[in-house]
Amino acid sequence: MPIEVNGKTLETDEEGYLVNLDDWEPAVAEAMAKEDDLELTDEHWEIINFLREYYEEYQIAPAVRVLTKAVGKRLGKDKGNSKYLYGLFPYGPGKQACRYAGLPKPTGCV
Amino acid sequence: MSDLHTVNKSPFEKNSLDTCLRLSKAGSSILLYEDGVYAALAGTSASEKITGALADRKVYVLEPDFRARGLKADRLIEGVEMVDYAGFVDLVDACSKVQAWV
């Protein structure tokens, strides 16, 4: 289903992930969050930005376990746990946050 | 006009290059592309095949495939020429036919 962002129609796959990674802009995350009735806070953006940096460096979306550990290392242990991450992204930090960040679904994520 | 022979398999894995070199005639051209580009590197156990062929044949390597594999131009066997896609087309155009060793 395509998503409307800033007057542009962006292609997404059947699960709502962007088809073209280059289509991403912050407004994409805002639009996707709005559809989920979620207001993005600085804490959400911290994770979204982290995911985009991770993808830029390694060319994959990290598995949830890897994300959790990496966040803990980078942003502190109080954030590197599933309770915190699921609190921010109730549909799953791997799936939901990666989708907002314009990344593909993490490999091995079902 | 002579033939253009193309090889897209690694010389370490398949015998495509060997057979190409055995059956291509003097004066013909050989283009290495995809995994065939590994044959164009100096200092490998397969380098002699290409240095031998250069005595009477022209050898080309497709640059986009070479770069994709992280290979360095300074390790190219002397005498092997790098071509881009347009150069590939020019080669095809300049030869009587293309013989692919896949």
Place this chain on the structure above:
Amino acid sequence: MSDKKQFMFLNRRAPYGTIYAWESLEVVLIAAAFEQAVSLAFIDDGVYQLVTGQDTTGIGMKNFSPTYKTLGDYEVRHMYVDKDSLEARGLSVDDLVVVPWEDWETEETVDNIVEVVDSAKLAELLEESDVVFSF
């Protein structure tokens, strides 16, 4: 002994020319979720997967070489490279990617889990593995 199995992923193909290298990498990423002891071996043209400086912009394919650098985060503990295969291709360890590893609990670190080994060592490692996945 724990009930962890020793998984060995055997990589023998160059990247891009065939799909094997990428498929192997994907399975390795998935296997990490099962918390097994995962090792990778790079033999024959498989050593080309680890060569640095890959640039696929000209061939319209995804450059997956940066992904190897994060395998330590996926609990891959060893990446063995066959010495003979490397030498036959005029390559040395300096041409290959560096993959760090860190134990997040103990903070034990290894600067590079990529290790060049000879045939005898490799034969031993393969024999010791419980399961060998071939690509």
